[in-house]
Amino acid sequence: MRLRGGCRLSCYLLKYWRGESGGWGVALDIVLLPIEVVYRLCAHLRSLLYNMGFLTTRKLEVPVISVGNITVGGTGKTPFSRWIFERLTKIGMSPGLISGDWGRDEHLLHQSWNPKGNFVINREKSKGAEVAIIQGADVVIIDDGFQHLQLGRDVDVVLVAAEQDDSLKCLPRGILREPFEFISRADMVIVSRKTASKSVAERMVRKVADFVPEEKIGQIYLEFSCWTDIEGNPIGAPVGKQLVITSIAEPELLIEIVESKTGEMPESEIYRDHHDFTQSDLDYLRIRSEGYNIVITEKDGVKLKKFPDVLDNIHVLRLDMKWERGESRMIEMLRRIEERV
Structure with a gap:
């Protein structure tokens, strides 16, 4: 899983929070304990102030x-x-x-x-x-x-x-x-x-x-519901090498779903959550994705659609509730x- 830009820090944090960071994570846990205690106290104080009416809640005219x-x-x-x-x-x-x-x-x-x-x-x-x-x-x-x-x-x-x-x-x-x-x-x-x-x-x-x-x-x-192109039209599943390109909060879950639906472990280019793709990103990804089926989420697709020369061979993995x-x-x-x- 290749991490792009600011995604590295967020992914390291996720590993730390899951207890997957080894010795340095244990040390960091000890260092951050006092900060967490203060954070919890502030959360309880804030809740108490709202419950007692010292902090006010605004009511709208509609539900x-x-x-x-x-x-x-x-x-x-x-x-x-x-x-x-x-x-x-x-x-x-x-x-x-x-x-x-x-x-x-x-x-x-x-x-x-x-x-x-x-x-x-x-x-x-x-x-x-x-x-x-x-x-x-x-x-x-x-x-x-x-x-x-x-x-x-x-x-x-x-x-x-x-x-x-x-x-x-x-x-x-x-x-x-x-x-x-x-x-x-x-x-x-x-x-x-x-x-x-x-x-x-x-x-x-x-x-x-x-x-x-x-x-x-x-x-x-x-x-999982179906595979679509970037316009939302149903298409067949990707066949051959796959490259996941995404900017969601927990990309490893997407990679796990893609592997389970295709039987192949995809390669990946991971950006931080809510990343706004740029033309330079597209220029890099166009070269990086040569020979691959590109797999993205619907959330990534709505951002990539703004580019007139959007990447070819895109498969959008659609999830339904x-x-x-x-x-x-x-x-x-x-x-x-x-x-x-």
Whole structure:
């Protein structure tokens, strides 16, 4: 796996957080322990100040649905947000979806899925929501909003990945943005899996159940659907040598899926998460990919499409979301939102 640019640091961090970094990781763990303790204390203090009313929460004139993570790394939040957006649209509502300015690739992905949708990018979620409401939204979906306590929400959903069942440490010693027990404030906790087995996902469900009633726990599977070209047209599976080019949070999961679907271990060029591909990247990759089938994700595809001379022989690996538990409860929560509008 070849790491490009700023991806090296993030990949080293992931190895450290998983306990795969050897002796230097143990030493770093000791050094970072006091920082993690302070981080946890600050998280608890912040939560307490909101609960006691010293820090205020703004309430919008339309219902708000927050979809977020309690960890760094991919959890399937984007396809889950898509499911909510399309479900609300199906029942006759006009949802607006707000993304932070670091998630422009996710914004482009949502636009490709629903070209007529109301999607807004704004670092300040409240201001982004105001724009969406002006544009006709009668319900707002906040992408990556679990920690954004400044904005009130009517439905609070947090996703945790079954593949991340290896750390209960907070930043900077682990992947948690907040102490794990903070999932208890969610209305619904969704356990997602891509490469993890059902038994591994069930282990995560049991961990979540220590803090959340079981009826509030859902489970989804992001399963391989098909291969497409960069325009989304179905094509056959890649045959021969493969080169994975991607800029997602956990590229090793993509590589694992590609190997399982093709029977071949691909080579790879890995960029940091949310990397915005440049013309110089394309010039390098064009030479690097000679003689290879290129494999990318939908998230990479929406960024590469902007180049008029996009790479040849691209295979987009498409994953679709499938419910394994909790769908009826989630639908009921959305139905209640509809009744209030």
